[in-house]
């Protein structure tokens with residue numbers, strides 16, 4: 511018999527099954543995130559990360575399995591969960607004809623904040639994401655990285671206890687990435703539970719307390735980062751990832767139509783010397 515959901519878990523999803531027509535995207539996925547954890551959710555392209563986040567956030571219903579978030583049955587009570595959870599989806603759909611400030615204030619009002627509180631939080635979040643200078647511009651005029659930062663700000667406006675971020679660093683320049691990293695660390699210090707998907711394992715390495723690695727819609731392993739490093743006798747999450755995910759056959763593919771010698775050494779560019 512399946513044990514009951516634990517109060518110590520912010521996310522407790524078991525046996526998730528999701529099919530798209532004849533294709534099985536999630537195949538009995540288990541995902542357990544302790545409260546207060548910074549959880550790196552890792553897997554190759556197509557592993558099922560975004561699909562499972564869509565299930566957690568009620569975009570789709572699971573074909574089988576259970577989802578408890580913050581102790582609440584997320585399938586039976588999606589609204590109760592949504593009030594306490596923030597989401598930054600991979601594919602952003604923002605309101606283009608609002609300014610950044612209007613968009614954040616609107617999101618705050620949607621979560622039931624009064625006008626003054628929503629406006630005050632919008633100002634603070636615009637500062638934190640370094641978008642104050644763009645607050646009065648239409649979202650349609652934002653660059654890709656600015657849109658991502660605005661989406662992160664919007665996900666935080668109702669002070670959620672759990673935040674799910676699907677590739678939040680995509681398209682973000684190196685300076686802004688530092689700002690977002692610090693913001694996420696600060697949330698973590700304040701006890702907010704975070705789930706982060708990223709293909710940049712160095713980011714996961716720097717932030718995560720816990721990690722889960724999935725492939726083919728199944729969780730291969732998950733737990734505290736230290737435990738995973740020990741279990742696989744690896745110095746880094748990247749090494750654990752490589753050990754768990756088989757090297758795809760395409761690594762050995764050749765650009766046959768180019769001709770030339772595929773076994774030739776890769777040219778090395780000599781470092782430039784400063785002239786005296």
Ligand SMILES: Nc1ncnc2c1ncn2[C@@H]1O[C@H](COP(=O)(O)OP(=O)(O)OP(=O)(O)O)[C@@H](O)[C@H]1O
Nearest residue numbers: 530533535553554555556557558559560561562600
């Ligand atoms: N709406 C859909 N219809 C059909 N197949 C889908 C749909 N959404 C996702 N899939 C398939 O489900 C699998 C999991 O996709 P998903 O987007 O969850 O992967 P991911 O781990 O988020 O990948 P990535 O790292 O590339 O973002 C993929 O094989 C994908 O092609």
